[in-house]
Amino acid sequence: MAADPFVLDTTGRDIHGEGALLRARGAMTRVELPGGVVAWSINRIDVLKRLLGDARVSKDPRRHWPVWRQGGIPEDWPLHLWVSVRNMFTAYGDEHRRLRSLVSKAFTPRRIEALRPTVEAITAGLLDDLDAGPPRVDLRAAFAYPLPIEVVCRLIGVPDDIRPGLRRAVDLIFDTAITPAEALANRQDIYRMVSELVALRRRQPADDVTSGLIAACDEQASRLSEEELVDTVILLISAGHETTVNLLDHAITALLAHPDQLRLVLAGERSWSDAVHEVLRWQAPVANLPLRYAVDDIAVNGVLIRRGEAIIASYGAAGRDPDFHGPTADRFDITREDKTHLAFGHGAHFCLGAPLVHLEAEVALPALFARFPDLALAVPADRLRPVRSFISNGHDTLPVVLRAG
Template identity: 70%
Template sequence: MEFTLDPTGRDIHAEAALLRSRGRATRVRLPGGVTAWSVGGLADLKRLLGDPRLSKDPRRHWRAWRDGEVPDDWPLHLWVSVRNMFTAYGDEHRRLRALVSKAFTPRRVDDLRPWVRRITADLLDALAAGPDEVDLREAFAYPLPIEVVCRLFGVPDDLRPALRRAVDVIFDTTASPEDAVANQEQLYALLHGLVEAKRRDPGDDLADGLIAARDEDGSRLTEQELVDTLILVLAAGHETTVNLLDHAITALLTHPEQRRRVETGDVSWADVVEETLRWQAPVAHLPLRYAVEDVAVDGTVIARGDAVLAGYAAAGRDPEQHGPTAAEFDPGRADKTHLSFGFGAHYCLGAPLARLEAELALPALFARFPDLALAVPPADLAPLPSFISNGHATLPVRLRG
């Protein structure tokens, strides 16, 4: 019998432990009655993510999708229906990934360092000039990565609020079918409008580069692939980093002994970032992969055409990898192995940029506000309404203690 995932994401880690108790691969029910196999063991998941027998292309390899069993108003439809490198397989994936990968080379990312520092400093100045109590997710964790990705891809200021609302609904797994369909239509209208505006008045940002690739040679990129690639980079390009910053700040504010270790240099900010990624994977579950042929996990067969849900949050706290302290936040631990950016062919291109942003923003924040403290009890921090996005709805803090 399938286990029904809680769409509200109210206790992702308790649910992950329950799934683990059901076996290394267990059937789960997603919104809309769609079923998949959940795999959350780190070793098992890493093996599957690197296995070419698992695809991300539903059109070729998901039996339920091909057979018309997934309705058009399925709330998670956009996670599957987009045509970009996220849902491509084999040569198609390599073609689409190549068009974006040049934006995230180590040199390109490192060149962004002064830019990220400047954005961070501006945000800290704005915080210092405002009230003492503030929602730090709204005022810091969110605007930093969205400003970076929107500048990279030339998204104008007036488009950003509507884009943010659309991305929030994509990750909201409590959204109704009607809201999901309406949001998808609005998102496509926004991005088709952006593409047309850039065609009329081209610039030199990364979106312009994708548009040029499409217009110069249609065999490199179709119009839908162009728009769907923008959906991917603009949504995934900031959501992971927002949650990373949110959870790293929360971890240090709720673990004073670990905060002291960072302040004394006993552990580094890079240690904090990696441990946060392990301890609170910014994406708890990632839809979906599909078995190209039968694949076994500890004797359980995932049949050809079945869907697989990757349990990144569960993998980060896998006791088989991290022992009895797996659920504890300890940036000094020797083994911080996680899969929060994926593994294999679909490893997140934006991982170096997310790490750069966090490793610059976090020390700047805590240096500017050394008395930073939560403004509510930790138990009052409500999670996002999602089993995909792992973050807090708000992060109320007092800047000056």
């Protein structure tokens, strides 16, 4: 195993090239994050799944990351918000179960299915707008981005006037090349906007998740503190759209760049679900997710992760693990029998919103390709620029031609 930490590219210029280099260093290897913070990157799917389900792995820095407890992380650390929030994303054990239970009622199968008409209506409206516009368009900005944003904003109860600012703030949360000053300013901005949202919904309750969380907080503070309330809304807004944006982005790109695969789906020989799961494996929407911490010493495959050391889940590298998916792991193939992936995590922190992401994708993708049967990439797929992040795996823009001629 290499002695020196692998320095992650903060710009995310080559997520999968970097993933291959990480796997070559072993199932687990030390990486350097912004600010010189060192963590263990878990790069193989079997080892990652094992650790994600291990009770000796925590997401609570206040209890289990000595560097954090001892004040070793500055306020302007670019990844500060990924660690400092107090919600189910950074909770452990009973605290995690308490916080997750307050949110999970909004993501039951019945409630997700009840959102289908909303997703269909938003999709149809976006397609109408595209149909009425120019033949060439940035489909990430005009379709992949606004669909999940609109869905999550309605679900959470975000009014129209707050949305643009929150979108900018969330984009900056995922920007891992952000400067310390920008990171600190952005954290202050998002807390101001979400606090204003909570104050609004406290004055004007509605049938949305934020109002439900406020009721839980006001009725019994022991169930949910004010800090946890605000931080939970931040989590839902940020996590509630980024995965879907990148999934739609990569699904459209992959199918257009592999017309033989697209034909299988359009002919009904393979399902849209096949396509979605292969995209999630091949292009994990979140490439690297910070952070977890070893509660005790953990020995895995002859490597020791010491108590208190940080861990990063490298979903992008694990999704293309050739030890699991064989020599074709780098190939997009919706016919592959085993599409196992960990794009939504595993274990106690498995993403609550995964069913909603699937619903949005399986409504939006067939509707898009049905409306625009001549849809084509406007530039070769290998010329698309990635977003500036080693966390978020998507394209900066997705230029397409909607109609032939």
